[in-house]
Amino acid sequence: MTRGSDGMDARAGRVGLLACYILVIVATVIIAVPFVWLVCASFKSNADFLLYPFLPRGEGVLGVAWDRLTLDHFRSLFREAGVGRALLNSLVLSSVTAVLATLVCAMGGYALASLEFAGRRLVSNVVMAAVVIPSPLLIAPGFQVLYRLGLLDSYAGLILPAIAPAFGVYLFRQATLSSVPRELLEAARMDACGEVRAFFRVVFPLVQPMVAAFLLMTFLATWNNFLSPQVVLQTPEKMPLAVMIAQLKNVYYQDYGLLMAGTLASILPVGALFLLLQKDFVTGLTSGAVKG
């Protein structure tokens, strides 16, 4: 795309490209190291965990003692009752929360960004104010509310409070403001489809970058949340994966290999999801046409 009109420019372009490569590669390596370490730790015996930073050194290929690696941690992880069940629980909680939150926030954000109605300012200000409420402030009273509504130990009690994050509404308000041209909306309305349909036909596709990112982020946040499920849910069978693995961390001692294997097991499903959807996300991220 860049056309070097003269040598100087081309050279500058090359230097720039090289700088980009260096920056990106250094960052990638630094970020990958803990992952490599994690993978090594989950295949090492606990004795070796203490002795070698990565793989145990020995006589084998590449100077690694391959025979000292073990699958024991994964075996004991899956012997733990209900890993499959916990995985399913996590999937339900995360996906339902992500879908509902995305819809609720996208609709709310759109209404605040491009519809005229009395009370818009008020609602906008409420949203802005809600963004700054520290969630821990609500732990105890929120628990009381769930109790009064009879939602303790139910998925509704976990999902409902999580589907209307104020910052999500704010986020979609921003996205709508910056990527949905007025003309387009007007045209959609002229087409005699109402506000709601205009939203789904015109706005939703246009704010896709945000939809994609927000969906993934909400999914992840729910997937990795371990504190609220432990408080809201009471039945062990209902617990999601993160809670199960966090509980492997004992108060007094830790089976490191098992913990790391568990961590790996919790990353893999979302990792796979992200890999699968990565292309869609990127397409989504690049497809929002903005008429600057």
Next chain:
Amino acid sequence: MRPTAGGDAMRDGGGGRAGRLGSDGRRRPAWLGFAAICAIAVVSSVMMLARREAPPAGASMWLFARLHRDIYVPAVEDWNRTREPTVRMSLLGVQAMEQRTLSSFLSGTRSAELMEVERRIAARAFAGPVESVGFLDLTDRLREEGLLEAINASSFTPWTSRGRIFGLPHDVHPVMLGYRADIVEAAGIDVSTIETWDDFVRTLRPLMYDAGGAKRTDRYLLNLWETHQDVLEMLLLQAGGGIIDERGLPMLDAPVNARVLARAVSWGHGPDRIAADAPYFSAAGNRLLLDGYVLASFVPDWMCNIWRKEIPELGGKVKLMPLPAWEKGGRRTSAWGGTMLGISRDAPNPEECWAFAKHLYLSPELSRRLYTEGDIITPVKAFWSDPVFDEPDAYFGGQARGRAYINLAPQTPPRYNSPFSALALDRLRSAATQLAAYADAHPPATPESLEPEAARLLKAMQADIMRHVRRNRFFAEDAPPDDGVQP
């Protein structure tokens, strides 16, 4: 009602869209992503609904320790076969337990009928007036059934608030010193001559020098650092001090505390440094023990289990000795940690729960398994004669480990507990950290030169906690009168 609105929108959005978007090639992939997550949501929810189970009946019991749960399984199954109510155990994280217990006090949400809690969590329950503590008051039952005499006395202290006992004790948790017998014995040193901390330092110091007489930087005598708050508290208890007095009030400013703290910090930062940091409960600390970076470390009975599981390589290289005393004839052990079984105050069937608690905690089989699988000494004195405690333990060089701990059990100091325990422990560590910084800035940091500063810091910390205590009118109203408490 509201969720349905969301559902409608979803169907509207999901179904209505997919057909139309086929024509729009450029945007299709992004919808696929959304659709994929929608699909996961639908499919997994359907699977979940298909697997709905009836809510289980019976009483529930919360625990925080996986090891305990595994040990209890047979006893609980045995109970469930013959007795009512059936008990279900569920393992909780410490944070979750904190939040649930507190929430149940706050809003009257149901807690489990039975709760096995660690002493810091139990302490939270003692914050209000004594008659509204969330646990059932067991004092009268314990007295009538002769359990007060049958169980090691100091084991009740963490569960006692304003004279009432709220839990059945699980342990004694005496502390010994675990040391590298291989290194010590190779140097021809006999630890049985060690009686006090001064003896300990004098006898073992030669091990910190190499053959040429140069000081080694990779070897210290004691695993102790200003950041180990639990160990510091344990040392204070050993010396007759502590952070909480029998009334449940903070006592950081007791003179004995300043003396011990000054000694401990001087060991790490003074001219004759003998202490180093091999963090407890961490892979790094385990590794340093293995490297012989520290020769001795504090080992309550439960720590034996951790060593055995996490540092099997130390097997046969370590032995246990009673703690050196602070002065001649002083206490040779201390106490670290603690667990109780409590019954919720609003349990609908307190008598059955009480019967279950006794079935679980007071059975000879359990006390045996607690020791063989968890290395923990039972607080029930009648079981101490069990020959299992005399079996040689190969990990500890063939010592009769159980007997060694049981011999020290009667000496374990009381570990008082109150809602201010966590706060007091935190301030103790702050004092220690600040004292260490002071020691580094004012060499040479001898115990004598540190003691006035230690006293000053502890006094300041005490004053700070007392502000919190004075706020808590509820606790103070039950406490015996004291000038420091009246607002």
Next chain:
Amino acid sequence: MTDAPRSRFAPWLMLAPFLAVFAVFVAWPLATSVVLSTRQTFGPGTSRGVGWGNFEQLFADPLFWRALRNTGLYTVGTVLVQLPLSMLLALALNHPRLRGRAFFRMIIFSPVLVGVVFVAMIFTVLFDKRTGLINQVLHAAIGWDLDFPWLDTYVIPSLIVATLWQYVGYNMVYFLAALQNVSPEMREAALLDGAGPWSRFRHVVIPAIRPVATFVVLLAILGSFQLFELPFILLNGTSGPDNRGLTLVMYLYQTGFQTGDLGYASAIGWALALVLGVFAVVQYSLDRRGVRR
């Protein structure tokens, strides 16, 4: 669901789910916490009114100021170190001739997939003195002190490092999304004008990422000020030696759940909300200036 064009109900219909959930799960608990902040409660349903007493005490509470300072330092560190890095990485990845973009982006983004519990577990081991990977690598590379006490003395920098690892890719994705929203026509126009890289950056890139940038900064500030889980697990449920790792939310948690004084905890929460409110107002007004329609 019928919707006439320009329906007066449409906006409310769109907002209904949000408002309903908000009312029940935010506004209602919030009202409770306002009441709580003027009372003193200790455990089992015992409470009495203290009016402004909680706030008066908070103002004179050295620990509160300490927590505020720690949290502020962490926030400044995060915003000034992490966000510029995220943006640089996004710009680098956006270079049109860079190969393997998807791979790099995946790796750099991937720490976000790791839950905070696990980040804390991993970094606990990496930050260890003597045996921790970080000290060992730095020791081998630049003769760093093997005994460097990350989690004893330099708690806040440790937290900044761990957060940097976890979130640099997350924020990068936001910036990338914004950069890729720059329309080809605009780029072309800038190129035809013969604009140099700097002016291209100024006239094409900056306007494109401004709305996202302001948003990301706000999110980073809000997130940083609510820091809790990471230090809580990293420091084993304590606030670190001499409270060096005490954050505002951790203090709230400690007073609320460990000391059982929910009234005081609510007061801390409101003080925090006030601080965040100031940031939000500033950001909001900048934002309004930024969006010119």
